[in-house]
Amino acid sequence: MTTKMFGAPIKRREDPRLVTGGGRYLDDLGHTAYEAAFVRSPHAHARIVDIDVTDALETPGLVGIWTHEDLDGPVGENLPLLIPHPALIAPATGFALAKDEVNHVGEAIVLVVAENRYAAEDAVARIRVDYDFLPVVVGLETARTAANLVHDHAPGNISAHLLQEVGDVETAMAGAPHRLSLDLAIERSACMPMEGKGVYARWDTDAEHLTLWSSTQTSTGVRAAVAARLGLPLAKVDCITPDVGGGFGVKIMHPWPEEVLIPWAARLLGHDVKWTEDRREHFISSAHERGQLQEVEVGFDDEGRVLALDVKFWHDNGAYTPYGIIVPIITATQLLGPYKPGAYRVEFWSMFTNTVLVTPYRGAGRPQGCFAMERTMDAIADYLGVDRAEVRSRNFILPEEMPYDHGLMFQDGRPLKYDSGDFPASLAKLKALVGWDDFAPYREQAASEGRRVGLGIGCYVEGTGVGPYEGAHVVIETSGRVNVATGLTTQGQGHQTAFAQIVADELGVPIETVHVTTGDTRRMAYAVGTFASRAAVMSGNAIALAARAAKAKALKIAADALEVSEDDLEIIDGVIGVKGLPEASMPIGTTAVLSNPLRYAFDEAAKAATQFAGTFDPDKPPVADDEEPGLEGKDFYSPTQATFANGMHAAIVETDPVTAEIKILRYCVIHDCGTMINPMIVEGQVHGGVAQGVGGALYERMVYDEFGQLLNASFMDFLIPYASEVPHVEADHLETPSPLNPLGIKGAGEAGCIPVSAVIASAIEDAEGFPITSMPISPGDLWELRQQHDRGELPSLRRTTAESAKEKS
């Protein structure tokens, strides 16, 4: 009996190659290619007056230098606005090379190609650009004053303004027995994959064909964008994604200037050209996320039930909006989490600043929304003197209310309708895991030792697996080898394993015979990409459907050959047999032979399919009218809406009474992503997400000065957590399958990072006794808050005041 693969924590099949140095990432390709480097703007907002390349022309190894005026046709036009939206009233996109004006430090101005990167950088250093400085807008508060504008066509520095309302918030708020207001802030962070971006292009002069490798999260997107910019038919462009050293969102943005320029230069020069982003380039010319200011007003009853929720927020979109307003839309909609407020109004302004552009980073606006909602829940609990978990449970959408339609439009333009989830069960599991009800004695014990500890909680719902579609192509060779292709890409999610698990079960073949290819437009030209926790949901289901189609064909052929009914057949370990009659069987590879009637025999197996082999009915055409040769299955999965995963986290932190150092003592996760293909991989995703969340909560921020200089644009100064900073994660799962797709899967990729800032803020607040409203928080920040609290500028939590009153009396 074939062991069931789906749901098993099997070892990853890609790993032996990756741990022995056999990975092939972008910069591992193209050793003989010319290499590119860029002159990038050192100024945040300026007009380009003059570019003088004279001194650079004699640089040894130089091949060419280009500025915007050299870019012909569409290559020189504004980069595309990928996701237009009616609320995006003043969009802006940059150019592949800056035209006349720069709007952030790091914007590419001059392309240099040389025999190697060293020479290219030599030339870059010898190019002089003269600028006329323009006033710089940094930070949301400055942007809101609109004293200066980033773009003249965007008054108020506003790129987009959107208001959504469900119910009558004014009336519900006015009628609420209690009301609270919160001012909240989240700073910028960034994806920071260990491998930056990179592009390698090969132009075949004879075939007039471009082959392009990019460290991207969407090979089909890059292919289409590059073909359009270079004026090439799609058939003359292929885009291949090699091994990718992490993405986390930044590589779904496309086309990056370099993705257009490197192929353009390769065609122009008739020579391979490569660009590998260095770390500083990644900091100042890729993308950031997270920065928001939020104002929340909430009206609630005596039980803590939210009657009205009114949220306004300002989202920092940086200098350009090529990815539209996906991030603030997600904040606005996913803010609601597992709760059902009586009435909800959310209004946001997306703002231009002279900083690196903002596109989705793992969580994509959800961490900010979760922060707003969960800070609000804690504030309600504190106000009423009710347990924080209890207040949450009183606001939960209940399992019997699923599917639950919030009446809002989600990021995919479709209704925000939850398909599944059991929030009370998740909360019960979380409370048991962290020991929620036993925390008071633990706190007292710690206090008696002079230690200060706090318990925090955060809940979220994550729309995953957004459309429009993914596809899969399953091809079974005569040897029994199964080739699976899906178009979306892989950057560490273990797709070669998880997708093979699905196919092994669907077809009934050994997993060792299944070979998965992702992100190669030569193998699957129709795809969207890997983002929004969608790969397992979208490609996973497409692959299952394609495998079922291939299986149906194999069974039909075998039924003919064995002269039995298809219903009597089963496939076990790659052998198709008659149930209960083991001697009547054939390997699945034999059905592949029979599926492809041949004139020529090129090996032993093929002989059976040749015209004199006597295996075909002479009265029928070799290939039936409704059939194609070959044992293949191809299918697409296109859902009507997203599927909604959820989770709840709790943490215990300790804050040093003297130094204000913050240490996470325990971190607990309950996670529901429906059925799991490979729990080991899911858990790994959760661990990694939490680590990124911890970075965003305690360490990572983009420090811009007033001139728009990013002061910490290196790993020396931007503090990604090391192992010493990341807590051990205790995780448990709840599986409420999605009713929306054949496999019951919900996405898992982003989950871990979503509630972390909310959880840590909740725990620090609990330890300190005063509200935490801004993240990330460093020991220095906390120390400053303590000073403010001591000076009476920061109120105590009600529960702290109540406790100290109790102690005094």
Next chain:
Amino acid sequence: MNTSVATHDAEALVPVHVTVNGAPYGASVPARRLLSDFLRHDLRLTGTHVGCEHGVCGACTILLDGEPVRSCLMFAVQAVGHEVTTVEGCGTIESMGPVQQAFTECHGLQCGFCTPGFITTITAFLKENPAPTQDEAREAISGNLCRCTGYQNIVKSVLRAAEIAGEQAGKTR
């Protein structure tokens, strides 16, 4: 704007002879050639990765005479006369080293980009401390950055590698 022809003076080259993974290699490279670039692009041993170019992330960690060093902070000429071990020298797909095997068993990697630097670092660490505690294992890897795993399964991999190495030593004894 200006497409020039590459007719300029080439840089002066320096012969570099290094033992890498037990085999002698020689190449003539500019004096400023980084050891990481030399390994990756001159010797085409691309298992060593470069994540930050300034010695912070640890992805480029190699062993120089058995000691972990950052190959992005060295020139190739500085390695002359030394023994270099890269991730390719820590084992092969057919015969993985204990650390490599542990990573595959414990899901110690996701994208795999930082992994070679962890493998060389841990290989050296286990020579010093063949039976680490969990805290020591965590401490040992806290000079390398990983953005995918949250380190939990890397810590597990260190402990498992120590076990595997112990088992192998037991067998050969």
